[in-house]
Amino acid sequence: MISLDQVSKVYRTKTIETTALNNINLEVPKGEFLSIMGPSGCGKSTLLNIIGLLDEPSHGQVTIAGQQVQKYASKTTSRFRNEKLGFIFQSFHLIPDLRVIDNVELPLLYRNVSSKERRRLSEEALESVGLKNRMSHFPNQLSGGQKQRVAIARAIVGKPQIILADEPTGNLDSVMGNDVMDILLDLNKKGETTIVMVTHDENMARKTNRLVRLYDGSQIK
Amino acid sequence: MIGHILKLIWNKKGNNSLLIIEIFLSFLVLFAVLSYVIYNTDRLNLPTGFDTENRWLIYLDRNDKDMDSLANAQMRINLKNELLAMSNIESVGFSFSVSPYSNGTWSSSYDDLGFEIGSRFCKVDIDFEKTMNINVVKGRWFDETDINPTYEPMIVNEFFLNKYFPDVNMLDSIIPFGGDKKIIGVVDDYRYNGVFEEEQSTTFFFQPYTNKDAQIVYLKLSPGTPKSFEEDVSKTVESITKSTSFVIQDLQAMESRNSRQTWIPMIALLSISGFLCINVALGLFGVLWYNINNRRSEIGLRRALGASRPGIAAQFTGEVLVLTLLAIVIGVFFAIQVPLLKLIDIPQIIFYKSMAFSALIILVIVTICALYPSGQASRIQPAFALHED
Ligand SMILES: Nc1ncnc2c1ncn2[C@@H]1O[C@H](COP(=O)(O)OP(=O)(O)OP(=O)(O)O)[C@@H](O)[C@H]1O
Ligand SMILES: [Mg+2]
Numbered sequence: 254m255i256s257l258d259q260v261s262k263v264y265r266t267k268t269i270e271t272t273a274l275n276n277i278n279l280e281v282p283k284g285e286f287l288s289i290m291g292p293s294g295c296g297k298s299t300l301l302n303i304i305g306l307l308d309e310p311s312h313g314q315v316t317i318a319g320q321q322v323q324k325y326a327s328k329t330t331s332r333f334r335n336e337k338l339g340f341i342f343q344s345f346h347l348i349p350d351l352r353v354i355d356n357v358e359l360p361l362l363y364r365n366v367s368s369k370e371r372r373r374l375s376e377e378a379l380e381s382v383g384l385k386n387r388m389s390h391f392p393n394q395l396s397g398g399q400k401q402r403v404a405i406a407r408a409i410v411g412k413p414q415i416i417l418a419d420e421p422t423g424n425l426d427s428v429m430g431n432d433v434m435d436i437l438l439d440l441n442k443k444g445e446t447t448i449v450m451v452t453h454d455e456n457m458a459r460k461t462n463r464l465v466r467l468y469d470g471s472q473i474k
Numbered sequence: 475m476i477g478h479i480l481k482l483i484w485n486k487k488g489n490n491s492l493l494i495i496e497i498f499l500s501f502l503v504l505f506a507v508l509s510y511v512i513y514n515t516d517r518l519n520l521p522t523g524f525d526t527e528n529r530w531l532i533y534l535d536r537n538d539k540d541m542d543s544l545a546n547a548q549m550r551i552n553l554k555n556e557l558l559a560m561s562n563i564e565s566v567g568f569s570f571s572v573s574p575y576s577n578g579t580w581s582s583s584y585d586d587l588g589f590e591i592g593s594r595f596c597k598v599d600i601d602f603e604k605t606m607n608i609n610v611v612k613g614r615w616f617d618e619t620d621i622n623p624t625y626e627p628m629i630v631n632e633f634f635l636n637k638y639f640p641d642v643n644m645l646d647s648i649i650p651f652g653g654d655k656k657i658i659g660v661v662d663d664y665r666y667n668g669v670f671e672e673e674q675s676t677t678f679f680f681q682p683y684t685n686k687d688a689q690i691v692y693l694k695l696s697p698g699t700p701k702s703f704e705e706d707v708s709k710t711v712e713s714i715t716k717s718t719s720f721v722i723q724d725l726q727a728m729e730s731r732n733s734r735q736t737w738i739p740m741i742a743l744l745s746i747s748g749f750l751c752i753n754v755a756l757g758l759f760g761v762l763w764y765n766i767n768n769r770r771s772e773i774g775l776r777r778a779l780g781a782s783r784p785g786i787a788a789q790f791t792g793e794v795l796v797l798t799l800l801a802i803v804i805g806v807f808f809a810i811q812v813p814l815l816k817l818i819d820i821p822q823i824i825f826y827k828s829m830a831f832s833a834l835i836i837l838v839i840v841t842i843c844a845l846y847p848s849g850q851a852s853r854i855q856p857a858f859a860l861h862e863d
Contacts, residue, residue, distance in 0.1 A: 298861065307778055308857035328782045335780020342860060346775045350485040355478070362478055363780035391485075407779075 254415060254447045255281035255304055260313030262299050262470075273299040274310070275470040283414075286441040286448045288458040291467035297451040298419055300467065304449060305417045306334050318414060335363050339408030339446075343420035345400045347392040353403050354379065354388040360411040378406040382436055398429030405436055409446075416440065418450040422457060434460060479792050483800075493761060494801040497836060500754045501805035504832035505825075507747045509812075511740055512824050512831075514670050522671075523631070523663035524574070524606040528699060529725035530707070531573060532691040535717040547684035553691070553714045554683065560706065562699040567605030567692040568683035570597040574666040575728040586650040591638050593630070593651075594674065596664070597681035597688075605692045613645045613659030616680045625656035627680055631663050634675035651677075668729060670736045672820075755839050762794060762847040773851055774859030783852040790848035791841070798840045802833050 262274040273296040281287050289297050302308035303315060309325045316322070318337050324330060339360075347356050357375040366374070379385045382402040392400055401421060408416055418437065422430035434457055440446045450461065458464050466473040483490055541549065550568075557566050572580055572594075583592030602608070603615040611632065620627045625648055635644055648654045661678070665671045681688055693707070704722055711720055766773070773786055781789070809829050813822040 299857075302857040302860075305778065307774075307860070308855075326783060328784075331777070331780050331782040331785070334778065340775075340778045344771075346771055346860065348772050348775070350482055352485075355481055359776070360779045362475065363776075363782075363785065368477060 254283040254285070254318060255279070255449070256316040257304070258314045258316070260303060260310045260315065262296070262303060262308070263311045272470050274303070277313070277472055279465065279472070281447060281449060283447055284441070284445045285463060286438070286461040287450070287463050287465060288461040289449065289451045289465050289467060290453065290455075290458055295467045296470045297467055301417050301419050301449065301451055304415075305338055305340060306330055331363070335360055335411065337414050339411065339413040339416040341401070341404050341408050341416065341418035341421045343423040345392070345397075345404045345424075347400055347403060347407075349392050351391075352388070353384065353390050353392070353395070356392065356403060357406045357410050359407060364411070374410050375406070378410040379403070381409070382406045396429070397425050398432055401425060401429070401433050402436065405433065409440060409444075413446070415447045415449070418448065420451050420453065422452065422454060430454070430457070475789070475792065476796070479789065479796050483793060483796060490797055493758070493797055494804070496754060496757065497798055497801035497840070498805050500750060501802055501832050501836055502809065503750060504747055504835060505805065505809045505828055507743045508828040508831050509825055511744060512828050513820050514736055514740055516821075516824065517665075517672065518669050520665075520669075520673070521609070521662055522665045522669055523661060524608055524666070526574075526725040526729045528695040528697055529606065530693040530695060530704070531723045531725055531728075532693065532707070532711060533573075533721040533723070534689050534691060534711075535715060535719045536689060541686075543686060546686045549714060550684050550686075550688070553711065556710050556714055557691070557693065557707070560710065562696050562703050563693055563707075564696055565601055565605040565694040567602035567694075568599040568681075568688035569602060569690050569692065570681055570685075570687045571689055572596045572666070573690045574725060575668060575732040577667060579667075582652060584651050591649070591651055592675065593634055593677045595677040595679055596666070597679045599681060599683040599688060601683075602678075602692065605694045607694075608664065609662045610659050611662050613657070615659055616678075620658075620680045621682060623656070625654050627658040628655045629659040629661060629678040630657055631661050631673075631676045633663065633673045634677065635660060637675055668732045668736075670733060751835065751839055755843050758794075758840060758843045759847065762790070762844060763850075766790060766847050766851045769851075770854055770859040773854045774856040774861075777854075777856035778860060785852075786854075787845075787848040787852040790851050791844045794840055794844040794848075795837070798837060802836060806833070 257277050257279040260274060260277045260279075261272070264271040264273055277300065289300065291297055299308065303310050304317070306315070306317070306322055306325060314321060317333070320333065322330065348359075354372070354375050357378055358371040361371040361374060376385060376388070379388060382405050384399060384402050384406065387395060387399060387403075392403070395403065401424075405421075416437070421437070422433050425433060437448060437450065438460060441448050448461075450457075452458050554566050557563050572578055579594050580596070581592065581594035583590055598616075600616050600618070603610065608615070610629075613629070615629065616627060628651065644657050645660070646656065646658065648656050663673060664676050664678070665673065695703070707722060712718055776786060776789075777783075806829055809825070812818060813825040816822065
């Protein structure tokens with residue numbers, strides 16, 4: 254499902270050059286729940302961004318769902334991201350000026366889906382994370398755990414094959430973190446969604462199929 | 475997408491209302507200024523009905539110095555002949571005290587059994603027509619037969635006819651206008667206060683130049699007559715009228731002095747509203763810039779969720795345009811009251827034109843101001859923007 258072939262990422266600024274990823278080879282089969290761990294600054298987010306086609310590798314080739322990625326800024330890539338990928342972030346990234354339901358339907362806005370259908374699918378997604386009764390709230394009226402569940406609803410509303418989660422429980426206490434983790438595990442089992450999750454939490458990592466450790470941009474075998 | 479943009483705008487109504495008010499007020503100011511400008515410039519291309527180039531006016535001394543009317547008439551005949559004998563003078567006409575750009579007007583209105591006719595009028599002589607190049611479009615100008623007529627003759631402009639007798643051939647008809655008057659001719663117009671003057675009903679009556687009320691002499695000069703020729707004219711007039719209290723004026727110079735009185739405030743107002751527009755543009759630019767920088771993570775998120783770069787630019791431009799349209803709609807609602815309630819008595823089409831122009835100008839300004847920040851927004855790197863907080 255996901256294949257990285259000798260991927261490196263170097264960030265260059267005027268004064269310094271940072272190697273965020275160094276020659277990563279990674280295969281994630283369909284349906285796997287993979288977790289990535291490593292100290293801060295080791296390149297976990299960078300790796301996830303490259304899998305998510307948000308960032309272009311300096312070297313190497315990325316293949317997602319059988320497709321080699323060529324042009325990162327193109328419309329085709331945008332559409333691909335929209336249809337195949339779902340994102341969850343540590344800081345939720347909900348749009349504060351939109352109600353919960355409107356936040357959830359965002360991915361569908363970039364597809365040809367009627368507003369009625371958008372509404373139906375969004376309600377369905379919210380129902381599956383147990384937040385149907387918070388539909389008309391604004392994000393600042395929700396707890397952290399609820400916000401992340403909204404973000405999950407947004408990630409799954411378009412029924413993507415792959416979900417990329419960057420420390421989804423990082424800002425949550427353990428109870429709320431476990432809730433979120435249960436939802437992800439459920440998605441992985443029932444929906445056969447491939448999930449790649451960055452985490453700092455060994456307990457969370459242990460619940461997944463496989464763990465990859467990064468150190469200073471390199472994979473620890 | 476429009477629905478989505480409306481939702482975003484509505485949910486941020488607090489922030490957006492300031493922007494809307496700013497655009498709304500600019501619309502109203504533009505509307506007022508443009509209405510004024512269009513009102514004034516609307517008639518720039520219409521004929522004034524007479525020539526100003528190579529025309530001089532002589533304002534004769536009003537004290538007739540105990541001359542009896544016979545002597546007075548003889549003096550005028552001499553004056554005309556002497557002037558015509560001069561090399562640079564092609565034609566000489568006379569009128570009583572109303573002259574171009576004098577800002578003086580004689581007018582009267584008569585009510586005949588409920589039918590009221592009002593018009594301003596000028597009393598002129600036979601040669602006035604060719605001296606001033608008046609354009610007779612129907613009938614004829616005054617001639618010798620008008621000296622002792624059965625009915626006093628009058629010549630009216632087309633506006634007069636369209637106003638009081640539309641769709642009727644009035645030539646040679648007798649109308650009650652301070653006694654029975656016969657319409658013997660029609661001129662296109664005689665807007666003697668200049669290009670900015672509105673068309674209005676205007677009438678010529680006949681007055682032989684031998685009459686002592688014919689105080690203003692009109693000279694048609696050959697092209698290229700030097701300014702120094704004024705001295706020769708002066709000498710001639712002085713020797714015949716035995717007076718030095720007359721004034722010679724160049725009609726063209728009078729015209730430019732006159733139109734400057736309208737151009738100057740108009741240009742001042744236009745400059746002020748130009749500055750206003752620049753101000754609004756800068757303000758708008760700043761607000762957009764600020765908004766977009768505040769929404770970097772939103773932009774990153776939208777890109778992650780599948781928005782393309784043009785999609786982002788379109789969304790931000792779209793938001794501003796929707797806001798602007800909203801402000802314009804509110805502006806039009808107020809502005810349109812002026813023509814609907816006929817608050818100002820000028821052709822109402824001016825207000826509709828002015829509304830259209832104001833809306834257009836504002837839309838152009840806003841679009842220009844929105845394009846660059848929106849383009850910047852679309853260039854934000856999603857990975858970068860999502861990383862920031
Ligand atoms: N846009 C950028 N420009 C320059 N350097 C960058 C950029 N983004 C990341 N880096 C650098 O790349 C390295 C990896 O960053 P990354 O965000 O992937 O770390 P991380 O493992 O996600 O850390 P954390 O656990 O703190 O989130 C860091 O040293 C970081 O400073
Ligand atoms: Mg990170």
